[in-house]
Amino acid sequence: MSRLRERGLFFGTSATVTRNNVEQLTSDEFIDFLIEQGVKYMWAFHYVPIVRLPDTDLMLLPEQRAYLAERSAYLRLNKPLPIIDFWNDGSYTEGCIAGGKCFFHINARGDVEPCAFVHFAVDNIRDKSLKDVLKNPLFTAYQKGQPFTDNMLCPCPIIDKPDALRQIVQETGAYPTHEGAETVPSGEIASFLDQRAAAWKEVADPIWNSRQDSPRCCIILDNAVTVQATIASFFVTPGLFLFSICNCEVVL
């Protein structure tokens, strides 16, 4: 980071937030350290058990996820470091943006996945044009289901609405694109996610309802663009995103 700062480069950080580090990563000390290092923005990605040999113990507990949602909002207002809390900030993007709504992901083998975290596909880019892939049953089903919930603190069909992803995979016959991906919609991981989603919903619903009754805080950019546009711009073009972040200031 010191080399990036010394050479005047614009850079940010991306952190995986787990049950073991959520308080440390969002502490004043760590955020101040990042600011001192010249970091201009921070992505906070919750750990999700979608990888080979997943460890569900690393997932945030519902009360930790609620803490992160509140803490991220606090930090956005009190530190010059925009934080994007990927699974808790669904309100800024009107929920899930995958499946070609705003973005999709092509893995190294060419499988076209709805999202970088959803390791399923029905097409490979080597066999079809992108235009045709975007109209395929998987992407169509995804967009038909969006938003997957009314509560934008629970936007994700992987961890918040697992039955939605399960149904999409079953309906479209999507194939797993990574080892272990099949355990997300069925099996032990699926059961865990069902339980965790239900537990999070119980915590998230009162928070979401209370937010509807109170003024929202957001990052106001000096060109009057909101954080919603900032996040959305990332998916339009990273360059625009960087421009937006560069021009932002945190206010109430």
Ligand code: SF4
């Ligand atoms: S599938 Fe989940 S992780 Fe992917 S964009 Fe939708 S909400 Fe985000």
